[in-house]
Structures are given as C-alpha cells and as structure tokens.
Amino acid sequence: MWVMTAVPRRRSARWAAAGLLVTVVALLLVPAGPAAAHAVLTSSSPAASAVVPAAPAEVVLTFSETVRRVPDRIRVIAPDGSRVDQGEATFTDSVVTIDVDTSGGNGTYLVTYRVISADSHPVSGAFTYSVGAPSEPPVDSGDDGRADPLVTNAIKTAKFVGYVGLLLLVGPALVLALLWPRRLSRQGPARLAWTGLGLVAAATVAAALWQVPYTSGGGLFDITGEGLSLVLGSTFGAAHLIRLGLLAAAAFLLRPLLAGPVGRADLIILGVLAGAALLTWPLSGHPAASPAPAVSVIVDAVHLGSMAVWLGGLVMLAAFLLPRADERELGAILPIWSRWAALAVSALLLAGIVQALIEVATPSALFSTTYGRLVLAKVGLFAVVIVVAAYSRNLVRKRVAASRPAPVRRAVWVELAVAAVVLGVSAVLVQTTPARTASTDVSAVDAGYFTTRVESTLYSLQIEMSPAKRGNNTLHFYAYTLDNRPQPVEEWKATIALPSAGIEGIDIPLLPLTDNHATGEITLPASGEWEIRVTARTTEIDQATVTATVPVS
Structure with a gap:
C-alpha cells in the first residue's frame, strides 16, 4: 500500500510539489479558533x-x-x-x-x-x-490572554517541518538498509536522509525556542533566559532535549549506513534509537495528559512511526527506485515494499482509531468540536489515500509495475500529495484542544450551574453544582470559617434527595482536593427541587450539618 501524486514529467512534478507546499502552508496559517489550550x-x-x-x-x-x-x-x-x-x-x-x-x-x-x-x-x-451586587466589571491591562498568532502559526509550521523531516530520514535509511540495489548510487538518498535529520533537528530547536513566547503570551522574539529555563525544565523541554541527543547519536551510525551496507548490530542499535526518538513526540503533547497516558504515548509513537515508514518509503520509490531501477530489480523490490506498506498502513489505521477513541471520547464531539471536525477531515483524506493505495497494490499483484512503472509513479505522486495535506491537518490537530476536554471548559461554554452559601455554627459552606440538570452533575464544596478564612475539614459526607418523588438520600462519593475543598459526581434521574445535606467534621469531635435546596431542570 502506498500513497502517491502523479506528474508525468520532472518539471511538472516540481510545480506540483511547489503548489502542494503553498497549499499546506496556507492551511497552517489559517486563523485559528480562540485558543490552542488543552487543559480547561x-x-x-x-x-x-x-x-x-x-x-x-x-x-x-x-x-x-x-x-x-x-x-x-x-x-x-x-x-x-x-x-x-x-x-x-x-x-x-x-x-x-x-x-x-x-x-x-x-x-x-x-x-x-x-x-x-x-x-x-x-x-x-x-x-x-x-x-454584594454586580457593578461595571474592571479591566486587566496586564495581559489580554491571547497567544500571538505569529507564534501559534510558527509552532504549527515547526511541527509540520519536523514530520516532513522524520519521513525524509526514515524512508532513505530503511530502503538503503534493506531494499536498495547494490548497483545504484547511494548519493541521492544519502542527501535526502541528511536533509531529513537536519529538518527534524531544526524543527525541534525552533519548537523549544518558540515555546517560550507561546507560554508567556509574548511575541515571536520574546525569548528570555528565565522563560527558556522554565520551558527546558518541563517535560516538554526534556523530551525535546532528549530528541536532539538521540539524533546526534543516530548521526554517527547513519554515516556508514548511507555509504554502504552495515551489519545487523548497527541496524538494531539504529532501530532502538529511532524507537526512543519517536516516543519524544507523544511525551511532549496530548498523549502524555490523556486519561490513559501509557496507552496514548505508545499508540501515538506507533502512529508516527508507521507514517514515517510508509510515506518515507513512498518518497524513495517516487524519487529514486521507480526512475532508476530496472525491471528485474523492481520485480523483486515492489512486492516486498507493498507488504511493508500494507503493514504500516494497518498499524497507522489501528493506532489512529485508538487515538480518536481516547481524545474524542463521545460521538457527538466529532461534530461539535474543532478537534473532532479535524479528525473527520483527516479520516476523509486518509480514505482517499487508501483508494489510491489499493490501486497501486493491484498493479503490483498483476506484475504491471515492473514492466510499466509509469502508472505506479503517477499513483505514488497522488498518494504523496494527499498525504502531505494529511500532515498539515495533523500539525494543526496537535495544537487544538482535544474534544474530550473542549466541551468541559466553563469559560468556553454556556453551562448551567447552581451556587449558594449556607452557614452552620462552625463554618460556612459554598455549594456549587454544574450543570444542575438531569443526568450527570459535578459538585464542589468549599468550607470557610465564620470570618471567611479557609476552614480545614477532616472528613466530608454528603447526600442528595428528592422528597417530592420519594427518592431518599443518595450518598455522594467525595474526593478532597484541598484542606477545605471537596468534589464529587452524581447522576440525577429526575428534575425537581433536590435537597443536599453536607456534614463536615472539622476536628476529632466537632462537626456540623448544613442543607441546601437545588433546583434541577
């Protein structure tokens, strides 16, 4: 299975590639939504x-x-x-x-x-x-809270360049190690591999530097020593530094591989370095903060590695093997590559499904969030790629590719063209709030809520429920002293009942978040005036119970 775009002649291929690059850059520079923030x-x-x-x-x-x-x-x-x-x-x-x-x-x-x-x-x-009562709201002139669009787009571009560099590095290394005919010169693929390594390194450095103004809300060149120290001291910075170290180590082993055949031990070490480097991408992005981080990190690394093998191999086919290899060589190479590509695409598809299930969470989020709609766009483009890939694989099975490589070459270019747009979508996707959290942002959605403050002889209690509607609800309890200071609570207990419907007290499982703050989740089966009873024990012997009525719609 492959992915390709067709242009019969080299000059038209160059124009197509240039047009494709302009399209992808335009996609990256489209004004983004409100924010690319992923906690809410x-x-x-x-x-x-x-x-x-x-x-x-x-x-x-x-x-x-x-x-x-x-x-x-x-x-x-x-x-x-x-x-x-x-x-x-x-x-x-x-x-x-x-x-x-x-x-x-x-x-x-x-x-x-x-x-x-x-x-x-x-x-x-x-x-x-x-x-007491509302008034004209004040203004904070210190920070408008918005990221500089130049910084946001620069980071998206750096991620796209990093993806391109990765496939340009992996494709030549893999093909030269296992499929390259001995009679052909390695000079062109070697240049391509070094270019890929340079692009990955440059994109890694650029992303780390631009993370400084992205974090602080500054302009493109607002990079300070304090800000850089803050970035490099984070998981994000550590992952990027490790990636640079692994690239440097891989460069020593790449040199002999690009010059000629190497031993099995060198190939194994290169494979281990490549696998470790792939993990640095998910460790600095969404997967590290997903509900199942271990699964997400591994799946994302598989997704990225499969993409690099598949598209990198296609670049080698389009640029070097199909134009230079003879019929006998292509007859031996193409069936092997077709099987590899089929495995890579299968792994890519499976990993993508798992990623979507984790990050999107609900079917409705596919249509109601920017992240979900980008996933749908990526799936649609990927379906086009699969159709072209199936056509290419059919040519290989019929032994047409070796004797008449032109149809395969056209299919390869079509596949690469669509895949380049998929990479552009992916670069935007990793900067977009995951659907699993976008819908929970209280500052981004008009969710209902209930809040009240009640007092006992020991403390006052702030009670908040969201969305105060039938179904799942989140509750927060904040305890304060009677002079309005945080009141530490030793033990919490809460129940909720609907007397009008004969529903007696249901225990609310509570999780203390701080000394005076606890939260819980409860599913309410009906609308009505629900009665909350909260008992807070403040010392070994002191406790008090307060009640509040919550209108649930």
Whole structure:
C-alpha cells in the first residue's frame, strides 16, 4: 500500500510539489479558533458570574488536568481596578488557590489566568464574580490572554517541518538498509536522509525556542533566559532535549549506513534509537495528559512511526527506485515494499482509531468540536489515500509495475500529495484542544450551574453544582470559617434527595482536593427541587450539618 501524486514529467512534478507546499502552508496559517489550550477550567469558587454575600479570602480554580504556573499571570482585579491577589498562587495538581485581600469592597471582580497544561499548552481565560451586587466589571491591562498568532502559526509550521523531516530520514535509511540495489548510487538518498535529520533537528530547536513566547503570551522574539529555563525544565523541554541527543547519536551510525551496507548490530542499535526518538513526540503533547497516558504515548509513537515508514518509503520509490531501477530489480523490490506498506498502513489505521477513541471520547464531539471536525477531515483524506493505495497494490499483484512503472509513479505522486495535506491537518490537530476536554471548559461554554452559601455554627459552606440538570452533575464544596478564612475539614459526607418523588438520600462519593475543598459526581434521574445535606467534621469531635435546596431542570 502506498500513497502517491502523479506528474508525468520532472518539471511538472516540481510545480506540483511547489503548489502542494503553498497549499499546506496556507492551511497552517489559517486563523485559528480562540485558543490552542488543552487543559480547561472545569469549575471555580466563586463560580463564574456568581454573586456572593461577602468577599472571599481566596479564589479557587479547578482545571481538567494538572497545570503549572506562568509567573505573574494570575490576577484578581477589584471593582476599582486595583489588584487584590496576594503573592503567587498555590498550585496543587489541577487546583490553583489564590489568596485575596477581602478589603476590595462590593461590586464585580475580574479573575484572569494563564497557566500551562500537562501537555505543554498555555491555558488562558477570565471570568467575573460579584460581592454584594454586580457593578461595571474592571479591566486587566496586564495581559489580554491571547497567544500571538505569529507564534501559534510558527509552532504549527515547526511541527509540520519536523514530520516532513522524520519521513525524509526514515524512508532513505530503511530502503538503503534493506531494499536498495547494490548497483545504484547511494548519493541521492544519502542527501535526502541528511536533509531529513537536519529538518527534524531544526524543527525541534525552533519548537523549544518558540515555546517560550507561546507560554508567556509574548511575541515571536520574546525569548528570555528565565522563560527558556522554565520551558527546558518541563517535560516538554526534556523530551525535546532528549530528541536532539538521540539524533546526534543516530548521526554517527547513519554515516556508514548511507555509504554502504552495515551489519545487523548497527541496524538494531539504529532501530532502538529511532524507537526512543519517536516516543519524544507523544511525551511532549496530548498523549502524555490523556486519561490513559501509557496507552496514548505508545499508540501515538506507533502512529508516527508507521507514517514515517510508509510515506518515507513512498518518497524513495517516487524519487529514486521507480526512475532508476530496472525491471528485474523492481520485480523483486515492489512486492516486498507493498507488504511493508500494507503493514504500516494497518498499524497507522489501528493506532489512529485508538487515538480518536481516547481524545474524542463521545460521538457527538466529532461534530461539535474543532478537534473532532479535524479528525473527520483527516479520516476523509486518509480514505482517499487508501483508494489510491489499493490501486497501486493491484498493479503490483498483476506484475504491471515492473514492466510499466509509469502508472505506479503517477499513483505514488497522488498518494504523496494527499498525504502531505494529511500532515498539515495533523500539525494543526496537535495544537487544538482535544474534544474530550473542549466541551468541559466553563469559560468556553454556556453551562448551567447552581451556587449558594449556607452557614452552620462552625463554618460556612459554598455549594456549587454544574450543570444542575438531569443526568450527570459535578459538585464542589468549599468550607470557610465564620470570618471567611479557609476552614480545614477532616472528613466530608454528603447526600442528595428528592422528597417530592420519594427518592431518599443518595450518598455522594467525595474526593478532597484541598484542606477545605471537596468534589464529587452524581447522576440525577429526575428534575425537581433536590435537597443536599453536607456534614463536615472539622476536628476529632466537632462537626456540623448544613442543607441546601437545588433546583434541577
């Protein structure tokens, strides 16, 4: 199975390649959606747009995955425009706690944030809450929360160049090691392999450098020592440094391979280095932060490796073997390559399905999210490739390719053309919020929620439920002292009931996130006025129970 585009003559092939490159670059530079951030804000306390009776001593942000700080990028702005956040926020896995000065007065407060998600992408956003009553919201002039489009597009381009470099490196190395006729010169494939290695190295360095302004929200050349240290100290930076080290090690073994046949031991070592290098791509992206990271990382590496073997081999066929090899050589090479390509495409397809199941999560997300629609576009293009590949494989089975290589050459060029667009889509896809989290962002969707604050003799409790509708709901409980400071809780217990329907108290499984914050999930079978009872034990002997009524639609 292969993938190809057809141009009968070399000059027209060059024009086609140039046109294809322009098309792919245009695709990469299409203005993106709001943000390429992959953790999302799932809840906050106070909730977005909530009106609370007294100024909270802290603001708590809960994200869908672990996040890291960006210095001085979390702010709370009082109604008069002054900052009331105190010191740096505290990060505990996916929970960010911001100490707030309670003397800001009544009115509307603005919370702005910019953090780094587990898959290395910046997450920025803002919301308001009001104390006493709403007022004209203030403005944060320190950061508009948007990434520079030049930086975003530069990173997409670097990823695309890295993918192209990988296939240009893997294809020649594989074919020269196992399929290359001895009588043919290795000079052209060797140049192609060194070009591929250089592109991968350059793209890796560029992506690491541009990650600095991408993280901080700066311009294309806003690269500082502090920012670079922050990037290189992350998993993203470590993966890119390891990739560069593996490329340097591979270069020593590539030189003899590109010059002539080498021994089995050298090929095994090269294979191990290639496998380790492939893992650095998923370790610095979405797969590392997926619900099943071990599976996602391995599947993504298989997906990437299969792509490099398949498309890299096609480039070698189109550029060198079909034009130069004689009928006898092609008769021996093409059936072997066809089997390899079939295995690579099968692995590519299987890995892609597993990736989609993990990252998309629900069928509806395929159509309702940008990520899902890009996956559908990629599937459609891939289907075109498979049709062309089947045609090519049929030519090989009929022994047409060796005697009349022109039809195969045309099919190969068609396959490569469509595959180049697929690579462009993939470069955009890895910068897009996965569908599994896009629909949970409370700052991006108009989800319903319920919030209230109730008091006992020991503490006050902020209760939040989202979306407060029949079906699955998320609850958050925040305990405060009566003078509005965080109240540590030793043990939580909560139930929810619908007396009007005869539904007695259902236990809500709770997970403590911080000393004063617990969360839980509950599925409500019916609409109505649900009664929540929460018991919080604050010491070995002190506990109190509060109740609240939640209207569920």
